[in-house]
Amino acid sequence: MEYIVSRGKEEGIVLTPHKHEDGKYVASMSRFEKDYIYVDSLRELQILCENGFSIRMSNQDSSHHRAPSLISPGSITNKSNTELENA
Known part of the structure; x- marks a missing residue:
């Protein structure tokens, strides 16, 4: 799963699901905590995304996208299930 930033200072940078300190990923229907x-796995996260949930995504190598952003499911490119199983 990835999102490519389409505008701003870091246009073209790739965001991936943000793994929190507890090892979990976050999906949400709103921006509110x-x-x-x-969820524990990328497979679970993809299922939620396919069902309309937005995903918290980031890029730790970026100066502007270290903090997770909430990305809507229509903007996320999904990888195949095989790639998710190996993640």
Whole structure:
């Protein structure tokens, strides 16, 4: 799963699902923490994305995208299930 930034100072940089300190990924229908759904795997995250949930994504090598951004499912490019199983 990835999102390519389309404008701004770092246009073209790739964001991937943000793994929090507890090792979990976050999906949500809103930007509010009370609505977060925490999952352990990229497969679970992709299922939520396919069902309309937005995903918190970041790029730790970026100066402008280290903090996770909430990316809508229509903007995310999904990798194949084989790639997700190996992630």
